[in-house]
Amino acid sequence: MSVKSEFYRIKRLPPYVFAEVNKLKAKLRHDGLDIIDFGFGNPDLPTPQHVIDKLIETVQKPRTTGYSVSKGINGLRQACARYYDRRFDVQLDPDSEIVATIGSKEGFANLAQAITAPGDVIYAPDPSYPLHAYGFVIAGAKIHPIPAMTAVDYLSGVKAALAAADKPPMAIVVCFPSNPTGHTADLSFYEEIVEIARQHDIIVLSDLAYSEIYFGEKPPSIFQVPGAKDIAVETISLSKTYSMAGWRMGFAVGSKHLIAALARVKSYLDYGAFTPIQVAACAALDGPQDCVDHARETYQNRRDVMVESFERAGWPIPSPDASMFVWAPLPEQLKHLGSLEFSKQLMLEASVAVSPGVGFGENGEGYVRMALVENEQRIRQAARNIKSFLDQQ
Secondary structure, eight states, X not given: OOTTSOOHHHHTXXXXXXXXXXXXXXXXXXXXXXXXXXXXXXXOSOOOHHHHHHHHHHHTSTXXXXXXXXXXXXXXXXXXXXXXXXXXOOOOOTTTSEEEESSHHHHHHHHHHHHOOTTOEEEEEESOOTHHHHHHHHTTOEEEEEEOSSHHHHHHHHHHHHHHOSSOOSEEEEESSOTTTOOOOOHHHHHHHHHHHHHHTOEEEEEOTTTTOBSSSOOOOGGGSTTGGGTEEEEEESTTTTTOGGGOOEEEEEOHHHHHHHHHHHHHHOOOSOHHHHHHHHHHHHSOOHHHHHHHHHHHHHHHHHHHHHHHTTOOOOOOSBSSEEEEEXXXXXXXXXXXXXXXXXXXXXXXXXEEGGGGOGGGTTEEEEESOSOHXXXXXXXXXXXXXXXXX
């Protein structure tokens, strides 16, 4: 085989549209332009000091810098179980129902590898975080995208797809609070999804990465539904909750059968996260939670400033219920550009970076996602730049 040949899995992946925007952003910054960056969901808030202190304390101890445990140290899995008990009134067995992951993204991707056979069909939301579909595409599955602007839309789409299918899918992916839309789902949504899954012998994979970034009702866990543990796995993350994105710390929890499959795959691929990071993660989960309240309040304030200032600039955008993102339809006068070209023009003409909606699926066309990772002053400056840009159209 020629080294120039395209590889099978690489051929199954579409061009990464975010790369085009990021390339332009890097060029403009290299040229000295100050870009107000809402494009990448990289938290700008500091990691809580008590978490940093625990990392420093632990890394200085003997034998903490060697290989760790692939499924996570026992103390961390116990801390995760306490979190679920405290937050959702859900009891988990740390030994058989929890695996610590190197961020929820790794856990989700490796679970797809563990459970997927070539040709399996997966129902995945559209728009959604790209990994929800392409983690399975890489593993050889076929994706059936379901419109998912809201939980109601997604549930209706799942039911319609099942009614029209010759056989049910192997798995259904759910993600609420949603990245990118910020929409939430209530417990009745999960009750119906679990009922459907149990009736048709379908696995449910629930991404709950934004469980603590909410601005109204607390988002539920799928495991608050009786019987969900038989058919579901849920991934959670410390990245946004504790501003620990680069620390790469998360969990997969739920069905013993599915968790065992994930743990077995991981045992071949990694030795787990760095032990001092796992110990520090225990301090995050078990320690004072006022830092989480502060982060939530900060994102809510930024959301409110963005919605109010962008509307005054001539770009009305909806206010999300949760997450650290705003999902905005393109301004009316520029809808013809499409989300990718609009994102490039916005950066060139207004020095504002956003993520084109088409990168989150075909149903994302006509939208952009904006991360609430710039302070309120910068958000207002972005609004002024955008007003000048729109006034010229």
